Amino acid sequence: MTHAAKIINLPKILDKRGNLSFIEEKRHVPFEIHRTYWIYDVPGGEVRGGHAYRENEELVIALSGSFDVVLHDGKQEQRFSLNRSYYGLYIPKMTWRMLENFSTNALALILSSTTYDSKDYIRDFDQFIIEGCR
Secondary structure, three states: OOOOEEEOOOEEEEEOOOEEEOOOOOEEEEOOOOOOEEEEEOOOOEEEEEEOOOOOEEEEEEEEEOOEEEEEOOEEEEEEEOOOOOEEEEEEEOOOOEEOOOOOHHHHHHHHOOOOHHHHHEEEEEHHHHOOOO
């Protein structure tokens, strides 16, 4: 793995009228952005993710509310609690991810380095471990 999962502090411009944050590709995100999607209206107790990508890298941001991101690199597990819109979690390729513990009205924004490709997904954890050991 060339990059490790990490929290990226995004710019935060404070203003009495309301704060503003922004993201610029290759400046705040270590990849070109090819896809953006968001997850919302997650029922209580539900888990999203449960897969890894062979090539795709992502930046996950809690635009509203909070949720946990549980990552596994094949050797160890890390848990990140996202609850601020000016923090982004960088997730490198070949990292198993699960999003859980969504608060009411949570909104997750995900920036991806690739367009959607179902062949890039690894949906079985045992297969992920096998491919990660190559």
